[in-house]
Amino acid sequence: MMSTNKYTQPTIKEIAKRLKIAPSTVSRALHDHPSISWVTTMRVQKLAQELNYEPNLSAISFKQRKSFNIGVILPNLSEVFFSTALYGIEDMASTKKYNVLIGQSLDNPQREERILLSMKNSRVDGMIVSVGKNTINYDHFDLLQKYNIPIVFFDCIPERKDIHFTACNLQIGMLMAINKLVEKGITNIALINGPKQLVASKQRQQIYFQGLKKNNLSYDEKLIEFTDLSKEGNQQAISNLLRLENRPTAIITFNDYLALDAIAIAKEQNLVINKDIFFISFANLPIWEYMDDRPMASIEQFPYKQGEQAAKILFSLIDSLQSDQPTIEYQQVIFESKLITTLQ
Amino acid sequence: MMSTNKYTQPTIKEIAKRLKIAPSTVSRALHDHPSISWVTTMRVQKLAQELNYEPNLSAISFKQRKSFNIGVILPNLSEVFFSTALYGIEDMASTKKYNVLIGQSLDNPQREERILLSMKNSRVDGMIVSVGKNTINYDHFDLLQKYNIPIVFFDCIPERKDIHFTACNLQIGMLMAINKLVEKGITNIALINGPKQLVASKQRQQIYFQGLKKNNLSYDEKLIEFTDLSKEGNQQAISNLLRLENRPTAIITFNDYLALDAIAIAKEQNLVINKDIFFISFANLPIWEYMDDRPMASIEQFPYKQGEQAAKILFSLIDSLQSDQPTIEYQQVIFESKLITTLQ
DNA sequence: GCAGTTTACGCAACCGTTTGCATAAAGTTA
């Protein structure tokens, strides 16, 4: 599969030379420019086809000051949520003839910043970012603004008004989940939330309060725990809840990975899942169907659609940057969550 | 976060103009070229720092005919195996100042080819590919050769000699697994293999035979089933085995996802996992630790190392393309697998 | 003080494509 003879890709100049016409004519002919005659256009396109001509995107991107690459920074691609979102981004990008540069931050702010700067330097035309859960400083994102590189955040977004983003409104899903529990007569509902600095955490907590209130349940501050989402943090949080005198009969967990840890601990304490205690979780890990002890329900957040939409917004921003009238409004698209019952 | 004033990145020409020297001098100064005086070098580097100069990689890649991008095509990033391999690739790439373009083939040959061609056109400097399980035609990979774009395959590799690749030798892990079973007195060992066209399947089958032979076990062809790795295929395969008069007491499954299906079916038939029947699997899904009924052991294939090594090989190929003496040998690195016992 | 060497820098071309402008040829009108 290794050949020694160099095979160089044909260029516009090559075609021009062969047809004894100017490169500019070739360029225009390839773009069906009206000022080029039908005959010339055909001759050029025919030869281009024969030679297997492909425009040198490197040259074009240099000339046009566009790389036709977008950067995507995610915490972690092994989470199905993110890899599915990436499909959405990829699919949208490929219809727009863009490539996707990927970087996994692993929730490490330094790594996140390093990736971001490297993408900036390689002149991506825009970025889609799901912020790592340990990121507290957003200066490097602001930096991109100076270089006119648009960013669209998705899912895990900074808490500020002046950004473009897509996210999922957990309200409907979460309220339905609480209603469902109450219908079953389960009223002692706890929440294990994620890191306090996350918008997602604040949101979950707020809706949790709403859900209790709408069902005339009283709020007990002991029923809220926080975790940094590390395994130890998770175990600590669930243990605290299970130790309570008034042990909760249902627990809403910040995400599926936390739910895994929580369920494991509950089982260790000989609690029967979905009998002694119920779990509700976010993000719908597909692996649940293989597990006997799984959350009663998960709240679906439509990662594919979120990714696709984020890319759509990004491309509209990129296009508007080209035009004389750049958009000034912030594009913010919020999807509605949906309650998925994983048990029959 | 949106500003209207355009902020243009400083260029070498800009610096040259300000210091009233030639662009070429600036370029050399920035590269610490020996023919530039200490004073000038310092002046240039100081101003560059002040202006926040960053070389325009677009221009460099155009001029140098290198994109400083490598393409990675994988079946699926939601499989932890692949996303972990991607870390390895990413890390190696970032030390080499390369970016990573990603494409998920979803085991769809058309999609795989589309991604490959699009990456070719955007002039990636090389590619790392794990071939989709339905790919039977390798013409598009050969095409890249014509354009002098090196490819390194990893994990799922085409069955031919003339390629660069990294892979994992399952021999040690698999033989140890069989030995372990035999030690426990389990001798009726079945194999559910993947699609017949895959190298990986052939390899597994061969070692399976070896393992039986070394332990003086007789081979029964009924104990080998194949699956296309779809859910239905998996279920069919395991059902066939469990229906056998001489029901196997251990099953080696092609991968962890198949193991999940297999275990589920076995449980439906009221078999107790790790008592009535044992499973051994490949690739070590981290989720196992949360499951009560899991394979007795998994065979670790070191995806991070494989990815890292694949990238290392790719960069050596890219470098050797630059030099006058391109490498002719095929670089093939094979890691040794390791048996991981997931049960205490 | 002169030939030879070294040092430090500038000039200009180049990579492939695009695009504003100029212009020759052809066609149109009075």
Add this chain to the structure above:
DNA sequence: TAACTTTATGCAAACGGTTGCGTAAACTGC
């Protein structure tokens, strides 16, 4: 047929950085 318009094409610059080559100026040795 002169003047004007239209059509089809070419010329040349530009994007930003790199690099071979040329060359003043400074330095060396005798």
